[in-house]
Amino acid sequence: MTEDANRYDASQIQVLEGWEAIRKRPGMYIGSTGERGLRHLVFEVADRAVNEVLAGHAGFVDITLTPDGGVCVADDGPGVPISEAGGAGSTGLEAMLTRMQTGAGTGGRNDVTLGFCGVGPFVVNALSRRMMAEVRRDGVCWVQEYARGVAVTPLTEAGPATGSGTTIVFWPDSDIFGTAEFSFDGLAERFRELALLNRGLEISLTDQRQPVESRSVRFQFPGGARDFVAFLDAQAVAPAPTDTIGFEREDPRMAGTMEVAFRWSGSREELVRSFANSWPTAGGTHVVGFRDGVAAAVTAYARERRLLTATDPDLSTDQIGEGLTAVVSVKVDDPEFHGAIRNVLGNATVRACVGQAVQEHLGRWLEEHPEHAVAVLDRIVQAARRN
Known part of the structure; x- marks a missing residue:
């Protein structure tokens, strides 16, 4: 050379x-x-x-x-x-x-x-x-x-x-x-x-x-995340056994707000869409917190109504998803994403904040709608026992 x-x-x-x-x-x-x-x-x-x-x-x-x-x-x-x-x-x-x-x-x-x-x-x-x-x-x-x-x-x-x-x-x-x-x-x-x-x-x-x-x-959608859930479920063949459950909350601990809407449909599929500052995510602390909150609220209600026995384990986050359609959206002042494509939210405080809010809101909804609650809980418990 x-x-x-x-x-x-x-x-x-x-x-x-x-x-x-x-x-x-x-x-x-x-x-x-x-x-x-x-x-x-x-x-x-x-x-x-x-x-x-x-x-x-x-x-x-x-x-x-x-x-x-x-x-x-x-x-x-x-x-x-x-x-x-x-x-x-x-x-x-x-x-x-x-x-x-x-x-x-x-x-x-x-x-x-x-x-x-x-x-x-x-x-x-x-x-x-x-x-x-x-x-x-x-x-x-x-x-x-x-x-x-x-x-x-x-x-x-x-x-x-x-x-x-x-x-x-x-x-x-x-x-x-x-x-x-x-x-x-x-x-x-x-x-x-x-x-x-x-x-x-x-x-x-x-x-x-x-x-x-x-x-x-x-x-233009005045219903926000509730309208989003309705849109996602628009093609569902089976009717939904529950109305859409939704709420918004600001939490200074996470320096931001959350908007969550979800319901169980007649389908066996799970469809959870998540967003951080309006950016679509594949998961993250906001989704983990949502699942934590739903599992905790459903387990507490099931034990109170004796749908779970003393020897039954708590319902896990994997067992509450059959037929669940949900939109989990958080907006925080300083989002921490994993990776350059920003598809996983990493803010640690978001998990606890979303989990607590979902548990409280769903817990109240279950108490106020006993007929719907029994239908949802019976389905989840029976599926958990089959698996």
Whole structure:
């Protein structure tokens, strides 16, 4: 091997920054260059608008899949600031669309991250052949155009504005995504989920790609987690023997709130959906606490009613799940997730707080609904004895 072939010095190191790095390795930022990645583009742009609504600064978020392959995300908030941001000589709008974000929103229990890792709309801009931004603020409408992460026009005053808000329209770059297309159902699933977990949130999703078959859905659920359980059980064949049991509680010990809803259906399957700060989780301390609380309440009631004998062991968390449909949602100020994909919550205090709240609430419900309680307990006890 020649000396030149063995040589390795600083001149051979390629440094990519900003939009170049994103376009070189898009999967690092949005997960894939297929349909899943396209979906995350929408989430990264909608992130800010959703948090404006949850903070009480806006009333709605509208997402439209346009006939020419673009996506329009609009809200009626105060409008992204157009003044200089951070002394860098760029406006707040340019900073948002040309600089990497460290996370969406302001942080805290009510902050929502929709996208892959909350990197912000700069990633979307870098992966779009074109992006148009419109800001309606203080009675003036401002517009600016971008291409592949770079501003191609200055921020321009386009005339008077009616109302306020921000509209971002982007067209994904086919050089990156090829022929991949947005999935209406995939987007609807996540936006429905967010609306179910956040009662004050109103989101509409419209598909105009095929005008003859245009469709639109609006998501807003005043029942919160109770509505979520009803949605999950909507396809159940057998009727539910119990009404939905649900409650909300704030607990300063966990520096957050919990919303729990559940019921036993006629099915033999268990379906438990869990979330931390509106992010879907595969498990964690909130789920363990929920199971602890249900098992403790059911065991105590079964012993009081002599459905368990003195020699029978306590019912375990594995034995109370047959036919159980549940939604367990916690929102904490400082969530501790296991792993980069944030699918397991690790806050230790959450387990005890959720467990105690579920035990108390379910215990009262069992006392107040003896006929339903006996039906549920008899089923659980008989299943435990069979196993």
